[in-house]
Amino acid sequence: MPEPASHEFDVEMRVPALPDHETAEIVFPTWAPGSYMVRDFVRHVFRLTVTDERGRPLARERLDKQRWRITTGGRAFRVRYRVFAFEASVRTSFLDDSHGYFNGTSVFFHVEGELGRPCRVTVVPPPRSGWRVATALRLVPGARATYAADDFDELCDAPFEIGAHETRAFAVGRTKFELALYGRHNADVRRLIDILKRIAGATGRMFGGFPFDRYLFIVHALPVATGGLEHRASVTMDVAGLSFEDEGGYRRFADLAAHEFFHAWNVKRLHDAALGRFDYTRENYTRLLWFFEGFTDYLAHIIMLRAGVTSDRDFHRMIAEDWPKYATRPGRNETPLDELSFEAWIKQYKPSENYVNRAVSYYERGLWAGMALDLELRLATGGRRGLPEMFRRMWDRLARVGWAVTEQDVRDAAAAIAGRRMDRFFDRYVRGTDELPLPALWRRAGMKVAARAEWDESPKPPADRDRVRARRARAWTGIDLHPERLLVRNVVPDSPAWRAGVTFGDDIVAVGGVRVNPATFAKRVGDAAPGARLPIAFFRRDLLREATLTLAESPARTWSIAADAKAPARAAAVRTGWLGRGR
Numbered sequence: 321m322p323e324p325a326s327h328e329f330d331v332e333m334r335v336p337a338l339p340d341h342e343t344a345e346i347v348f349p350t351w352a353p354g355s356y357m358v359r360d361f362v363r364h365v366f367r368l369t370v371t372d373e374r375g376r377p378l379a380r381e382r383l384d385k386q387r388w389r390i391t392t393g394g395r396a397f398r399v400r401y402r403v404f405a406f407e408a409s410v411r412t413s414f415l416d417d418s419h420g421y422f423n424g425t426s427v428f429f430h431v432e433g434e435l436g437r438p439c440r441v442t443v444v445p446p447p448r449s450g451w452r453v454a455t456a457l458r459l460v461p462g463a464r465a466t467y468a469a470d471d472f473d474e475l476c477d478a479p480f481e482i483g484a485h486e487t488r489a490f491a492v493g494r495t496k497f498e499l500a501l502y503g504r505h506n507a508d509v510r511r512l513i514d515i516l517k518r519i520a521g522a523t524g525r526m527f528g529g530f531p532f533d534r535y536l537f538i539v540h541a542l543p544v545a546t547g548g549l550e551h552r553a554s555v556t557m558d559v560a561g562l563s564f565e566d567e568g569g570y571r572r573f574a575d576l577a578a579h580e581f582f583h584a585w586n587v588k589r590l591h592d593a594a595l596g597r598f599d600y601t602r603e604n605y606t607r608l609l610w611f612f613e614g615f616t617d618y619l620a621h622i623i624m625l626r627a628g629v630t631s632d633r634d635f636h637r638m639i640a641e642d643w644p645k646y647a648t649r650p651g652r653n654e655t656p657l658d659e660l661s662f663e664a665w666i667k668q669y670k671p672s673e674n675y676v677n678r679a680v681s682y683y684e685r686g687l688w689a690g691m692a693l694d695l696e697l698r699l700a701t702g703g704r705r706g707l708p709e710m711f712r713r714m715w716d717r718l719a720r721v722g723w724a725v726t727e728q729d730v731r732d733a734a735a736a737i738a739g740r741r742m743d744r745f746f747d748r749y750v751r752g753t754d755e756l757p758l759p760a761l762w763r764r765a766g767m768k769v770a771a772r773a774e775w776d777e778s779p780k781p782p783a784d785r786d787r788v789r790a791r792r793a794r795a796w797t798g799i800d801l802h803p804e805r806l807l808v809r810n811v812v813p814d815s816p817a818w819r820a821g822v823t824f825g826d827d828i829v830a831v832g833g834v835r836v837n838p839a840t841f842a843k844r845v846g847d848a849a850p851g852a853r854l855p856i857a858f859f860r861r862d863l864l865r866e867a868t869l870t871l872a873e874s875p876a877r878t879w880s881i882a883a884d885a886k887a888p889a890r891a892a893a894v895r896t897g898w899l900g901r902g903r
């Protein structure tokens with residue numbers, strides 16, 4: 321990092337002699353495990369030179385975008401290059417005069433056929449910077465800022481944080497944890513540590529201990545939150561640094577931490593055979609991302625409950641807020657979960673305009689499928705066993721095969737927990753596109769569930785409700801606008817706007833003959849009632865057009881869910897098993 325303000329890492333790779341090899345191929349990764357998209361990291365590589373150990377240039381040929389063949393004559397060689405690191409995300413690399421952060425996948429070449437070799441990295445911070453290093457890799461005794469990995473997978477699985485970050489250490493039992501916190505924030509760090517400690521403890525109890533001796537949380541406090549990326553013994557979480565002005569900031573931090581930490585078991589160890597040892601040059605396909613990501617998303621909520629970080633009321637509120645979003649997504653029952661997973665590379669992460677109409681995120685459908693399976697298992701066992709027990713069983717049983725997991729293993733584990741085959745569940749909701757029956761399952765689990773339209777008069781609406789506003793929320797066009805603009809982002813299939821031919825990118829200017837802006841669009845729609853014919857004017861590629869919509873009734877509903885005090889004993893037992901504590 322000789323010039324951190326240039327955002328360029330200066331990298332030298334030293335490769336030992338490969339005696340029987342006249343040539344060697346060096347290969348740059350194209351994706352980062354855990355983030356299923358081809359990113360062509362090699363586009364950030366500049367000033368590549370290849371020499372022997374005495375600095376004499378070696379002949380080289382570029383074979384494709386990310387691969388060079390070098391004529392080495394079997395001797396040791398050195399590759400030197402710069403990497404432009406200017407993408408501040410958990411899955412990429414970034415360098416400026418305040419810190420450096422890198423994932424091996426966007427900084428290091430590997431040598432073809434040699435992925436299994438041990439690697440060492442020496443970090444040289446900028447001159448006189450005083451920067452420190454945080455990484456999950458082990459420090460080589462006696463060497464300065466030199467870290468060792470058993471192979472390229474481990475090297476790439478341990479991001480590096482280099483800078484003047486705050487550090488904190490804590491322990492859960494005999495296992496050591498560290499927090500490396502970079503950036504401007506308004507969080508109470510003691511509270512962050514308390515959250516991490518509780519979450520680590522609750523997850524460890526679920527699996528009967530930790531599969532590592534040491535674990536590192538790298539947290540970047542940035543202007544906006546962009547998520548996390550999981551590793552075997554560390555995680556990077558990018559959070560909104562100034563979001564800790566209320567409980568919501570701590571809750572989002574806990575949710576992200578619980579999700580990522582659960583990955584230390586699910587996906588980093590329990591994994592599809594296609595996900596490790598990795599092929600860094602191309603897509604690595606799995607049909608199980610609903611299990612690795614969706615079930616993880618769901619269990620993060622259960623872990624937060626068990627950790628005492630959230631309350632039953634928080635959990636109920638999450639359901640009441642998130643279920644209606646999911647239940648009105650037009651594409652939720654279009655593509656099966658296993659296919660959503662397989663196609664993640666080309667669809668979820670490269671969505672076309674109609675993605676929301678024909679697909680849904682495997683995180684989101686996967687979360688609700690996880691909750692549905694948990695409830696089905698608890699209904700089958702009188703509340704005694706559910707998804708946490710299913711994971712524990714898979715963890716214990718699949719250790720003998722290095723935790724390689726298939727869909728059949730998941731089906732078998734579910735059957736073992738339930739005491740009967742659960743294939744119908746997987747056929748309908750994972751391989752099939754049936755509507756997830758959550759409201760019915762919640763009721764059977766002793767919950768009181770209700771959905772009401774804002775304009776409903778019975779049962780009696782809350783006294784403080786604005787009746788005029790409520791009545792005006794009823795008319796619906798099916799148009800989803802870009803935030804703060806009048807550009808059509810989506811049109812729900814078979815909605816009034818869909819039938820009138822409105823489409824993506826239409827730029828609305830008037831509703832009912834009146835000019836509108838982002839603040840008045842919904843008001844002018846609300847002036848009309850369902851069934852009314854409403855003309856709208858819009859520009860489509862600079863040509864003025866008109867369409868007349870026959871308005872329908874809005875599908876929006878407000879949900880409420882709470883424990884039903886009058887639930888039968890059996891349902892109450894299921895509920896206690898589901899949300900119970902003290903395990």
Ligand SMILES: [Zn+2]
Binds near residue numbers: 579
């Ligand atoms: Zn995840």
